[in-house]
Amino acid sequence: MSIPPPPGPRQPEDFPGPHAQGQYPQGPYAAPQPQGAPPPPQFPYGPQGLHGPQGPYPPYGPYGLQPPAAGGTVNGVAIAALVCGLLCFLPAVGLVLGLIALWQIRRRSERGRGMAIAGSVLSSVGLALWVLSLSTGAAADFWEGFKEGARGNTVLALEEGDCFDSPDGLVGWAIEADQVPCSQEHDGEVFALVTLPDGAFPGDDSLVDTADDRCYALQDGYAMDAWALPSDVDVYHITPSRESWDYGDRVITCVFGNRDADATLTGSLRRDESTLDADQVAYLKATHVLNAALDQIPLEEAEEDLPGNQKWAGQMSEALAQQSGMLREHEWPADAERPVTKLVGELEKAEAAWAKAAEADGLDAFYEHSAEGWELIDARKTVTARKALGLATIPPTFDEGESGSESGTGGGNDGADDGSLEV
Template identity: 60%
Template sequence: MSIPPPHGPPQEPQGQHPAPQGRPPAPRGQAPYPPPQFTYGGQPGLAPYGLYGPYGPRPPAVVNGVAVAALVFGVLCLVPAVGLVLGLVALRQIKRRGERGRGMAIAGTALSSLGLALWVAALASGVLADVWEGVKDGARGDSVLALAKGECFDSPGGLEGWTADARRVSCAREHDGEVFAVVRLPGDRYPGDDALTDTADERCHDLRDAYVMDGWALPATVGVYYLVPSRESWRFGDREIVCVFGDQDPRKTLTGSLRRDGTTLDAHQLAYLEAEAVLDAALDESPGSEYPEDDLPGHTEWAAKVADALAEEVRMLRAHEWPAGAERAVGDLAAGLEEAEGAWAKAAGADDADTYIEHADAGWEVTDPYVSVTARHALGLASTPPEYEEGAERDTGDGGMKV
């Protein structure tokens, strides 16, 4: 009876080992050939999984640096446009170089896009303007952003160039500048440096006389300066031009307030200056040609305006009830101005240049500033006519500053 062989692969005869395929059998009495080995790092052994290829070990891919920067800008959301651009650049580099960081690039792009959309919405809704007002309210310390009409200040860099600091001081002590007007600008688009400067020059000079109604009280050495928004502050809602008085010599300072308006003058002083302003406005409209021979119609038309202004000033002076100490002086002034009105009216009707000059000269004699010295002194106003230095122009701006 035969015993069936056991289940499983055929058994080799005891004491024998199958020779590896392609190799001769090992000699009798010797150990069989060892299993094949690989070398790694110059030492025998098995190569680690995933680090071995046909050309040796393969290092891991590097992380794209632009992707990291895109993610940082996207999270901070300070300059969303930069983060968006960096994210797009990173995605392109990763695809071309086979680098890592695609997820960071996508996240940075998405966050920057969201931030950019929020900025656009904030600008459209005026939120940034409200933020800017909050910044100004919180900057009541040493900042030009919160300067108000009537305040005096010192600026570390003077009144020309760029500045962001302004230390408020009492106007009674030495100071660099005094704010006499604040102009609010319309629109959302930045008008540009030149346009801002032109606007500031025009508006500040127009508002000067409203702050200093008594022009005789304004020293000839005082010039008009202005603080205008920079392109950066405009983005946050800064729309104000700050008009400032300062000495034309940057090495000198001012002492005492120059303000002469309804907040510092009494009713009689205001009445007198308002009447005087009527004539001053007419005199400022002098014709472009200096000589009447060159433009007689222009000069006669101007003379008619001066005559009308004199008549109005006389009416205003006689309509007001003056204090006892100034009543006679103001009455004498009104009489002299009435005489001047007649001379200017004759100049307005002149048919030739010689006749015009004759009557205009007579009118100038009784409208000379010195005829009002007595009345001014009686009312407590500045009684010394302004004397301008040679080449100095009180209505010339001296410079501007950017915030």
């Protein structure tokens, strides 16, 4: 922060300077008074220059400079404290500067004690108002009003389902966001908004971790059919900054974007109740149960942690039982009833295989039953049912280059098999 110079006396370049006793500068600005004449009237003045009625005595010098006064120069820190107090920005800084100025004035015999006291008092009031506004939600109301006024071209205005272009890209600081129709090329598509609880700023790293966890968990609610996501799509997020947090910003914006920073997306990726029919939604909700269990697969192999893998095998068996029940309970269209019923039979066999793996007596038995379970939930076994329901029919690909269960992203209907996103 720059501090303005003290408003003490300053001589113009052409001012003649000090004079010996009995000598005076020429011109109308400083004339000697006759002996015995009354002293000239005194005018009040302040940091903006002279104030009050103008008499026959003009300001000191051709630039309206203030006349010198006894007691030394004005303390510059006192001026800064007063400015901070008057403008109510950085109130804590104004309070600290005011206290420093009082200490310096007392030590250096400078002027400005009134300004230092005024700056300290005003800063204290401003600080109290800030605390009050944060505790009562006034800052949050201000932030909502600001977002409303900023609608149209900033990331603050983005809502679920919006497609937008960002001149700053999807990595780093994002400020501008020009909303465009999803049917044309765009940088990102918003698929979820996460509202965070109030409290102290959690830090950038913590916000990023939270955004990763929440956004990846929420993508299935917007793009229910993971097979329909193109292989070049990835998840991005926009998080509050420390500054916006202080004003009440508590929203994480979850965004689909292209993995290639120089590439774009075309067309909406939304696949939920608003774009799918009831039969498609029922089928996809059932698949999400198994996907959730697959997400919990142990990081260590069975050789390293057999009990942990057996526990997970039990979770797989339970998920398959739930998925089979959901598919059996739904009333399917005539052309989809047969393939779905056949699929349910395969899932029930997989349920039994994973149950045996969970209770296996030894490593070899575990591998035998789990291998059978993996084969029975091969994604290719679901293609017929998916085709009958009008869903995507090309299984997503994995880093290992093999098709797996219904879980995964990056399939789509374009036959792409050059990569995938891990769910």
